[in-house]
Amino acid sequence: MTDLGYTFKVLQRIGLLQPVMPHRLLGAGLELAKWGPGLPSGVGSAAKRYPQRTAIIDDAGELTWAELSGQVNQLTQALKDRGARPGDSIAVLARNHRFLVMALVATMQLGGRVLLLNTMASRSQLGELVQREDATVVILDQEFLEVAQDVDRSRLVLAWADDDAPDDLPTVATMIDGQPARAHPKPDRHGQIIIFTSGTTGLPKGARREEPKNLLPLIAFFGSIPYRGGSTVALAAPLFHSWGLLNFAFGLSTAPTYVLRRTFDAEQVLRDIESHRAEVLVVVPLMMQRMTDVDPAVIERTDVSSLRITATSGSALAGELANRYMDLFTDSVYNFYGATETGWVTIAGPEDLREAPGTAGTPPFRTTVKILDPDGRELPQGETGVIHVGNDMPFGGYTDGNTKSFADGLMSTGDLGHFDENGRLFVSGRDDDMIISGGENVFPRELEDALIEHPDVSDVVVTGIPDERFGQVLAAYVVLNPGATLSEDEVKAYAKGKVARFAVPARTVFLDELPRNATGKVMKRELPEIEQS
Template sequence: MTELGYTLKVARRIGMLRPVLPHRLVGAGLQLAKWGPGLPSGVHAAAARFPHQTAIIDEAGELTWSELSDEVNRFTQALKDRGVEPGDSVAVLGRNHRHMVVTMVAVMQAGGRVLLLNTMASRSQLGELAAREDASCVIVDQEFLDVARDVDRSMLVLGWTDADAPTDLPTVSGLARGLPAKPHPKPSRHGQIIIFTSGTTGLPKGARREEPKDLKPLIAFFGAIPYRGSSTIVLAAPLFHSWGLLNFAFNLSTAPTYVLRRRFDPEQVLRDIEEHRAEALVVVPLMMQRMVEVDPDVIRRTDVSSLRITASSGSALAGDLANRYMDLFTDSVYNFYGATETGWVTIAGPRDLREAPGTAGVPPFRTVVKILGPDGHEVPQGETGVIHVGNDMPFGGYTDGNTKSFADGLMNTGDVGHFDENGRLFVSGRDDDMVISGGENVFPRELEDALIEHPDISDVVVTGVPDAKFGQVLVAYVVVREGRSLTEDDVTAYAKERVARFAVPARTMFLDELPRNPTGKVMKRALPAFE
């Protein structure tokens, strides 16, 4: 099929070619022409095409596309009234809800820089990041006021509030109330989103995400993950993370209904899928793990047959998690391998995951992936090297002026992996995670995937530590399932039957829980040290 034919096929499926009243189609086209691809054009074009369709369902109720568009315009005016100008930075610390969406789109519409902060940001991190990025305004949910107590209160605006919200602080909804909902002119500078990397080893870095210049990235994404127009999407992955944001932003072109909850509750997710006949669920792998652990009686009583897509990313799928999930629910997992900086690298669909558990999948439309050796040349199929990628999702560099390294015109992902004979990618782990134990190269993920399959283990992470005899050895941090018991000898014996000798853990520590961030990544700097 030609590139044009493929593009038309995908565009038709996601509803971009769906017939609508002529004046509404013209209105949507004018928004795209005015703003170009991005959040403002996405919201206003959806409002022009389907004004009365529900855009957001959250704990505050329902909001149509027309109502959302008006609220964005009102809050854009509120930001301008507070002195926000094109190029100014606005820090945002919030969960998934309508005010988060309104804030992001309004700041972009005003030509500002949205600084999306992780909800696990500490008081010192928030203060340092806001100062480093020269934020002129800080918008936080009420629950994060303690984290923001070092911020000048004159800069604070509340997003989500409860009944006991401080009366001396303005709110997103309060500032917007009563202001005109008239459209705004295009600002002198294009709005920008800064996503902060997970910060698992130090202070998070701000990564600039450049918005697509054309439809090619959308066609690549929707060609690999079969979203359809005007469907209902339960967006459980956090909006401040690149995966949640990507699914929200790209799906604006499909004019869906988003179901947003401030906190992830696996049983609530199942109820939302059933009640709203949701076709898609956006998660990180840790959420899938929590869903397979739901009471079997609850799973049996809940009808999730409408679910066609479980879009997952953010961290590695541990062990056989994808197949266990699909056995319980529907064959719907599409696992996205990529990063904030790279965009996508590969995507594995249900068939890939059934036939080759653990695979990261295949490169989507217009994506080039090569495995390069230390000499910078491509290695033969089956051999391990560093994964490099090129696609249509440009990376704007870090806000400190640095960027990722490139080779052969492709971005270095920092991960190590190989392709199998069917062209499917397998990721061994981070290049800097590799442990050399007794002269053998070993990646922690091999042991993690083995141990997570133990019936008494609910969570595990493996890392390398210095060792006088072997140079480095692997150690395991294990969370035992409630009501079960396990010893260090049990873990060692189990590992010996499933991994190579040099991948067996030298020590095991048992924890009540692993220190994970909201996207499921283990914060390794927070792990206790072995004595």
């Protein structure tokens, strides 16, 4: 199939080529012509095409696309009245709900810089990031007021506010009250979104994500993850993270109904899928783990047969988890491998995950992936090297002026991996996670994938620690299932039957839980230290 034929097929499936009343189609076209691809045109076009379709279902109720578009315009005006101008930075610290969506789109309509902050940010991190990025307004949920104590109170606006909200702080709801809902002119400056990296080892870095200049990124994404126009999407992954944001932003073109919840609850997700007949669920792997741990009786009586896509990313997906999830629910898992900086690299569908558990999949449309050695030379199939990628989602660099490294015209992911004989990518782990133990290259991911398959193990992460004899050895931090017992020697014995001798853990530490952030990544700096063996 030619690129043109492929593009036509994808656009037809996601609803962009479906028949619409001429005046509505014209209105949507004018929105796209005015704003170009991005959040403002996405919301505006959906409101023109399907004004009475439900746009958002959240803990506050329901909004149609027409209502959402009008309230975005009202907030845009309110922010202008407050003094916000093109180029200003507006920080947003909020969970998944309509007010976060409104803040995102309104800031982009202003031509401002959205600073999407992690909901696990500490007081010191928040204060430093707001100061470093020069945020003029901080829109945050009431629950985060405690971590905003070092931020000038005059900058604060409450997104989600409870009944006991402080009287001296404006809320998004009160700010839009009485404001005109009319459209705004395009600003002189294009809006920008700054996503903060996970900060698992230090202060998060601000990564500029450029909005796409054309429809090619949509074709790549939807060509591999088969969204359909007008679907209901249960968006459980946090919107402040690139994975949740990507699905929201690209999904706008399909004019879906988004189901948003402020906090993740596995049973609530199942109820939402059943009651709203959701076709798409957007999660991180930890959420999939929580869903497989739901009481079997609850799973049995909940109808999730509508679920066609479980789109997951944000951290490594173990092959065992993907298949256990599909055995319990539907064969619907699409694993997206990429990063804030790189965009997508590869995508694995249900068939890939069944046939090759643990694979990261294959490169999507117009995406080039190569495995390079330290000198930038491409390695043959089967050999491990640094994964490099090129696609249609340009990275705008970090806000401190730095960027990722490049070789052969491709961006380094910072991960090590290899291709198998079927062209499927397998990721070994971060290049800086690899250790050298007794002269052998050892990847913690291999041991993690082995230990998570133990019936008594609920969660695990593996790191390298210094060792006088071998230079470095592996240490496993293990969380057991409720009621399970396991000794360090038993962990070693199990590992010896699964991995090479140099990948067997020298030390095992049992924890009640791993310190994970909101996207499921382990905060390794918070793991207890292990003395040198």
